[in-house]
Amino acid sequence: MTKLRRDVVLDSLLALEVPRLNEEIAEPNSEAVRAFIDFNVKQRLKTDGRQISVLLATSTAEQLTEVCNRKLVPRDAFLNRIFLLLLASPNWLATNYFLEKRADVRRAAEEVARKYANPSAEIDNLHAPLAVVEAVLADPFAGLRETWNHLWPDLTGHFYRHVLMETTLLGLNCTVPEDLVPGTAAFASRAQAVRDFDDLIGDKGERK
Numbered sequence: 212m213t214k215l216r217r218d219v220v221l222d223s224l225l226a227l228e229v230p231r232l233n234e235e236i237a238e239p240n241s242e243a244v245r246a247f248i249d250f251n252v253k254q255r256l257k258t259d260g261r262q263i264s265v266l267l268a269t270s271t272a273e274q275l276t277e278v279c280n281r282k283l284v285p286r287d288a289f290l291n292r293i294f295l296l297l298l299a300s301p302n303w304l305a306t307n308y309f310l311e312k313r314a315d316v317r318r319a320a321e322e323v324a325r326k327y328a329n330p331s332a333e334i335d336n337l338h339a340p341l342a343v344v345e346a347v348l349a350d351p352f353a354g355l356r357e358t359w360n361h362l363w364p365d366l367t368g369h370f371y372r373h374v375l376m377e378t379t380l381l382g383l384n385c386t387v388p389e390d391l392v393p394g395t396a397a398f399a400s401r402a403q404a405v406r407d408f409d410d411l412i413g414d415k416g417e418r419k
Contacts, residue, residue: 214398217238217321218265218266218267218282220348221251221265221267222265222267222268222271222295222344222367223348224292224351224352225267225271225275225353226268226270226271226274226291227328227351227357227375228273228279228352229274229275229352230278230294230370231370231371232278232279232282232284232289232315232385233278233281234252234368235368235370235371235372235385236284236371237386237387239281239282239283240282240283240284241283241389241395242283243389243392243395244283244386244387244389244395245283245284245285246394247381247387247392247393248284248285248384248386248387249285249287249288251288251384252285252287252288252291252382253382254382255291255381255382255383256382256405258308258379259312259379261417263294264281265290275289282302284385284386285313287382287384288382288383288384289371289385291382291383292383292384292385295383296308296352296355297351298361299337301313301316304316307375308359308373308375309358309359309362311362316358316362319358319361319362320354320358323357323361324357336361339361339387344379351399352370356371357371369395371385371386372385372386374386374387374391
């Protein structure tokens with residue numbers, strides 16, 4: 212894919228996904244959460260990341276900036292999440308994003324496909340390549356989002372709120388719980404709860 216075509220695809224995708232980010236992150240992140248994610252974006256860039264320039268339509272770029280600023284979501288973290296979902300392998304997505312075995316994710320994807328009158332872009336378009344591509348590009352993350360909702364019905368609407376917990380992936384989150392952020396009261400409270408639990412277990416062990 213040439214850079215020009217890549218940018219057109221990304222512009223179209225972001226025009227769809229930025230409003231969805233705005234809807235999912237109902238309450239803005241705290242400044243502490245924003246700073247924590249931003250720090251991890253920069254750490255990832257130092258270790259194994261590379262900067263990619265993308266040419267967007269003015270309206271798309273303005274909407275992206277406005278929503279990310281208002282919701283206190285680091286723009287690069289959101290873009291990293293988009294690139295991850297575009298480029299990750301099925302095995303990686305199954306294990307690390309859907310948190311299930313690939314076979315279970317495949318079954319969920321098949322169930323999702325059966326929900327629709329025309330479940331397959333390939334069949335619906337008689338395998339005509341350009342028609343298939345056009346059908347997929349109309350909403351590239353539709354299948355991923357519906358599969359997520361099928362696997363995790365109680366977490367519908369958490370497509371971007373889903374937290375990737377691995378240290379190297381913290382910069383690909385759009386939000387994280389405050390108790391993961393060092394220096395916050397929530398973090399201190401969780402750390403104290405862990406210590407209290409360890410003390411309780413230790414006391415019970417000593418009584419045996």
